[in-house]
Amino acid sequence: MSSNAQNDMEQGWPRASQFGRSIRLEFSLYLSVAILVIMAVTGQVVTSRFVETVGQSVAEKLVVQARSFSGTAGKHIISEAGPDALMLSNICKKLAADNTDVYWAGIADQHNRFLAHTDIKAVVSGKSLVVPEGKSYADILRTDEAFAIRGDTIYTAIPITENGILLGRLGLAASPREIKAAREASILTVVSITLLMLVIGLPVTMLLVNRKLNPVKVIADHLKTMSLESPQLDIPVKSKNEFGYLAKTLNVMGQKLDAARQKMIENERMARELEIACEIQASILPKEYPSAQSYEFAGAYRSAKEVGGDYYDFIDFRDDHIACIVADVSGKSLPGMLVMLMTRDIIRQVTRVERQPAAVLCAVNKELRNNIKKGMFVTMFYGLLNRSTGKFTFASAGHNPLIHRSSGLEKPTLIKTKGYPLGLMAPAQFDSRIETGSIQLKAGDWLVQYTDGVNEAQNAASEEYGMDRLQECIMSATDGDPSVFVKTTMDNHSAFVGGTEQFDDITIMALKWTGIAVGHGIREVAEVVHAD
Numbered sequence: 001m002s003s004n005a006q007n008d009m010e011q012g013w014p015r016a017s018q019f020g021r022s023i024r025l026e027f028s029l030y031l032s033v034a035i036l037v038i039m040a041v042t043g044q045v046v047t048s049r050f051v052e053t054v055g056q057s058v059a060e061k062l063v064v065q066a067r068s069f070s071g072t073a074g075k076h077i078i079s080e081a082g083p084d085a086l087m088l089s090n091i092c093k094k095l096a097a098d099n100t101d102v103y104w105a106g107i108a109d110q111h112n113r114f115l116a117h118t119d120i121k122a123v124v125s126g127k128s129l130v131v132p133e134g135k136s137y138a139d140i141l142r143t144d145e146a147f148a149i150r151g152d153t154i155y156t157a158i159p160i161t162e163n164g165i166l167l168g169r170l171g172l173a174a175s176p177r178e179i180k181a182a183r184e185a186s187i188l189t190v191v192s193i194t195l196l197m198l199v200i201g202l203p204v205t206m207l208l209v210n211r212k213l214n215p216v217k218v219i220a221d222h223l224k225t226m227s228l229e230s231p232q233l234d235i236p237v238k239s240k241n242e243f244g245y246l247a248k249t250l251n252v253m254g255q256k257l258d259a260a261r262q263k264m265i266e267n268e269r270m271a272r273e274l275e276i277a278c279e280i281q282a283s284i285l286p287k288e289y290p291s292a293q294s295y296e297f298a299g300a301y302r303s304a305k306e307v308g309g310d311y312y313d314f315i316d317f318r319d320d321h322i323a324c325i326v327a328d329v330s331g332k333s334l335p336g337m338l339v340m341l342m343t344r345d346i347i348r349q350v351t352r353v354e355r356q357p358a359a360v361l362c363a364v365n366k367e368l369r370n371n372i373k374k375g376m377f378v379t380m381f382y383g384l385l386n387r388s389t390g391k392f393t394f395a396s397a398g399h400n401p402l403i404h405r406s407s408g409l410e411k412p413t414l415i416k417t418k419g420y421p422l423g424l425m426a427p428a429q430f431d432s433r434i435e436t437g438s439i440q441l442k443a444g445d446w447l448v449q450y451t452d453g454v455n456e457a458q459n460a461a462s463e464e465y466g467m468d469r470l471q472e473c474i475m476s477a478t479d480g481d482p483s484v485f486v487k488t489t490m491d492n493h494s495a496f497v498g499g500t501e502q503f504d505d506i507t508i509m510a511l512k513w514t515g516i517a518v519g520h521g522i523r524e525v526a527e528v529v530h531a532d
Helices: 003-010 023-077 085-098 120-124 177-224 242-284 333-350 357-369 427-433 466-475 482-497
Strands: 102-109 114-117 146-150 153-162 165-174 288-291 295-302 310-316 321-329 378-386 391-397 402-405 413-415 437-440 445-450 506-513 521-524
Touching (some): 023 102, 023 146, 023 153, 023 177, 085 102, 085 165, 102 120, 114 120, 177 242, 242 333, 288 310, 295 482, 310 506, 321 333, 321 445, 333 378, 357 378, 357 391, 357 427, 378 445, 402 466, 445 466, 482 506
Antiparallel strands (some): 102 114, 102 165, 146 153, 153 165, 288 295, 288 521, 310 321, 321 378, 391 437, 402 445, 445 506
């Protein structure tokens, strides 16, 4: 993998050192806090309910006790000689003696002045009974009864009536000891349970949590040790819950990530190979066109992919003859280019000993058939120009018709000779069909050869460029330069196709014969067009 690709993969990738906290520890801490909050809330509710229950029991006990003494007190208040202070005082003492939590007890008249009291000073000093305001535990109280807790004292006031007439009130003050004891006992119980939960329950809970959350640690540990160079994972979590699903998903993601990494490496390798192939193809395309006063060649090439299978070339025999070649391999991209390179090498070897068109194609077919992949083939046009006489001899191995524009004709002529594509037929069958054609060029004549990527190209409306448009470009060339004609044709072709994807390579070669036979030379290639 290239360093750029490696950096792209590592960029933004989380580092294990940035995530040192343990979810199991965090979960345990959160659980501890939750237990404390729950126990605190629960303890408060339970304590409140328990204290309320005990308080109601205490209230009922005091009220019932006071009621039982209020009836006897009423008879002694309405005695013939007036309120019997001694008997009323005995009642107060008896009430206090029966309940050790009672601080004092007193009986007051209807104006709330004490008639009797466990503390005689309250009677002597003329103190009055203070009826407590509010009615705590109102559901157990009757009309005009009062019960209230103020600080550390319980106050109770029960009316003393006889035949529905209010004679006075019996009042008492008692200790809330039972209520306090109940509250303290409840709080102690809650605290004990909470401590028990923290000391025993919490460790057990943490142990269970750790066991249940252990897959998280296993998954995290495998992710921390995963290498970007080999991102495959094998997390041994087989449970059927979300952790098992997560582990299985990460295992699959690791495999796919590794496959994607391998594919990226392969794509980079292929891209580099295509780049090299493109450089190789560019290096073998003509860098200069044969040119003299009597003739001038020009050509252009555009591949559908990074590289293609079209091929055109010139072979200067350093005498009166020069060969021009246009070929189209059935495969595209890199396979087509490889076959094209092989075909070019074979042609170069064959033309060292042979130059006549039909003989050259027969020799190339014999050699290529033994080396080309089954199902692939090459169409080829091979022309041989006599620079002195203007005679053009040619042969075609299943290639497109040659376009001949004669200065004396209004419309170009399409010339097709018989021949099978190279690499398809056995030498005997191929040789029996190949034909040779010839044209005696006159001043102003044009010859144009091309590959089917030109005429078969389609625009967005699925219309083909066609032979008519190509011939119109040839007719409009008039006395123009072949290089100008080639550029104009390629521009016209691009404008017609527009943004439609190109599916075939495009090659055009043009020859203009002037008829002025004075020496020969070469002209540098102005431009070679490749696919973007």
